[in-house]
Amino acid sequence: MTQNKSLSSTEYVKLTSSDGFEFYIERNAALISGTIKNMLSSPVHFRDITAVILEKVCQYLYYKSRYTASQTDIPAFPIEPNLALELLMVADFLDC
DSSP states (O other): OOHHHHHHTTTEEEOOOOOOOOEEEHHHHHSSSHHHHTTTTSSSEEETHHHHHHHHHHHHHHHHHTTTTTTTTOOOOOOOOOGGGHHHHHHHHHHH
């Protein structure tokens, strides 16, 4: 049985939040963040980013990966108001 080469060759990186949650995301999505890109030579552990915020960052990285250079209407990326300020600061730190 032959596996789909694109699925078998996908690389993932592990991002760990300050509260110990681990997120595995595709390497090409992680590389959208300049900060994460520079950190990939060692384990990526964020001491000041909680799981709730890191999960939203991962969602955004996939969103940006999917819609960059899209020719279709791009849907709004939903951000809960209670997360907006912290997410803005983390996005600035992560350069994404």
